[in-house]
Amino acid sequence: MKSVAGIQAYLSHLVLRPRLTEGAEAALSVEEHSGYEIFGSPNDMKLAFSKRTGPQDTPSPDRKTR
Known part of the structure; x- marks a missing residue:
């Protein structure tokens, strides 16, 4: 992911976020x-x-980035 917007979209996705979380927990x-x-x-x-x-x-969407 190359941008904050891309990360936010991925983490707000109803399918992708749980898969990412599950995969990270399994790997850890x-x-x-x-x-x-x-x-x-x-x-x-x-x-x-x-x-x-x-x-x-x-x-978060309301947090400013530099």
Whole structure:
């Protein structure tokens, strides 16, 4: 995703957001393999970021970005 608007659209989608959440939770629950082993780079870093942050950190439509 290349823009805040794209992220917001994805996360507000009734089908895509639950799939993303379910997939991230499943990947984070794997103890035998690292994020790098599962996804490779740079997606392993995205998974690690999603573990540290969450939906509360997703830019809201009324929040200004620079």
